[in-house]
Amino acid sequence: MARNKIALIGSGMIGGTLAHLIGLKELGDIVLFDIAEGIPQGKGLDIAQSSPVDDFDASLVGANDYSAIEGADVVIVTAGVPRKPGMSRDDLLGINLKVMEQVGAGIKKYAPGAFVICITNPLDAMVWALQKFSGLPKNMVVGMAGILDSARFRYFLADEFKVSVEDVTAFVLGGHGDSMVPLARYSTVAGIPLPDLVKMGWTSQENLDQIIQRTRDGGAEIVGLLKTGSAFYAPASSAIQMAEAFLKDKKRVLPVAAHLSGQYGVKDMYVGVPVIIGAGGVERVIEIDLNKTEQKQFEASVASVAGLCEACINIAPNL
Numbered sequence: 001m002a003r004n005k006i007a008l009i010g011s012g013m014i015g016g017t018l019a020h021l022i023g024l025k026e027l028g029d030i031v032l033f034d035i036a037e038g039i040p041q042g043k044g045l046d047i048a049q050s051s052p053v054d055d056f057d058a059s060l061v062g063a064n065d066y067s068a069i070e071g072a073d074v075v076i077v078t079a080g081v082p083r084k085p086g087m088s089r090d091d092l093l094g095i096n097l098k099v100m101e102q103v104g105a106g107i108k109k110y111a112p113g114a115f116v117i118c119i120t121n122p123l124d125a126m127v128w129a130l131q132k133f134s135g136l137p138k139n140m141v142v143g144m145a146g147i148l149d150s151a152r153f154r155y156f157l158a159d160e161f162k163v164s165v166e167d168v169t170a171f172v173l174g175g176h177g178d179s180m181v182p183l184a185r186y187s188t189v190a191g192i193p194l195p196d197l198v199k200m201g202w203t204s205q206e207n208l209d210q211i212i213q214r215t216r217d218g219g220a221e222i223v224g225l226l227k228t229g230s231a232f233y234a235p236a237s238s239a240i241q242m243a244e245a246f247l248k249d250k251k252r253v254l255p256v257a258a259h260l261s262g263q264y265g266v267k268d269m270y271v272g273v274p275v276i277i278g279a280g281g282v283e284r285v286i287e288i289d290l291n292k293t294e295q296k297q298f299e300a301s302v303a304s305v306a307g308l309c310e311a312c313i314n315i316a317p318n319l
């Protein structure tokens with residue numbers, strides 16, 4: 001059986017990290033694509049030269065022409081610009097929407113059967129636009145954000161409780177922005193929900209609220225430290241978890257930006273919700289029960305995503 005083919009549209013900080021992780025995990029052959037000449041080719045060759053050391057067999061090709069992504073099984077999109085200190089994710093919309101139009105056309109032409117994972121910000125609007133520009137089935141186009149936001153939440157909780165990250169589960173719903181909704185009630189240490197851990201004296205509600213806010217600010221905290229760009233290691237790892245769930249038909253239950261066609265009362269938008277990812281792409285959207293507060297926060301998050309989609313339509317009326 002031929003190896004999987006994974007195309008990376010955008011070979012920058014996240015794209016290069018994706019290529020390296022895919023190689024180390026031997027998930028398949030890799031095509032790095034970018035408009036910058038030399039970058040995809042150089043990073044591809046460098047990672048290929050690491051393969052004898054880390055014992056993985058993979059073909060790594062760098063390209064500046066979309067034909068190189070022909071027949072890809074998975075396409076991961078990071079093409080666009082990241083934010084600088086002081087910029088919000090939403091400030092990237094104008095530039096990155098035009099990039100999504102080009103990327104959508106390339107995928108439509110050369111990899112219409114692929115499972116597409118969009119990472120480019122502002123994520124919930126960009127994945128929605130990418131699906132429309134590409135015309136691919138809605139269950140085969142998803143956005144990566146919830147796994148990253150949940151991973152940040154899980155890390156901060158594990159640090160607070162001094163337990164292994166492996167025993168901390170977390171749920172983050174809604175848009176990948178300041179209005180994201182970390183769900184304490186559905187987040188646990190070894191199945192013990194956070195509210196019980198507060199009652200058990202493991203932490204205080206105040207500490208928990210601070211952790212939730214730090215999760216919301218997770219991206220900005222790193223942008224503020226790096227100054228020249230945004231996070232790329234954890235975003236890359238998060239997207240790889242989604243790609244692996246698809247390629248290995250793992251039926252993973254993961255928080256991703258998925259197309260909603262009425263679930264949670266949302267129609268024709270992409271928002272962060274729990275889904276099952278397997279060989280069929282998004283095989284099921286899981287509708288969890290939200291209490292009044294959570295519902296209100298979720299609706300506010302949906303409203304901010306709707307505003308971004310409106311802004312996209314003002315720029316590209318054909319959306």
Ligand code: TXD
Nearest residue numbers: 010011012013014035078079080081082099119120121235
């Ligand atoms: O959780 C999330 N979804 C976010 C997403 C987490 C972190 C970063 N987030 C966003 O991912 C970030 O705001 C950016 O919009 C993307 C990519 O971030 P990255 O850090 O990888 O940016 P780089 O290093 O600038 O890489 C972007 C590459 C760069 O090499 C450009 O030459 C290329 O994109 N690029 C293009 N490729 C193809 N086609 C076009 N038009 C194009 N324009 C730029």
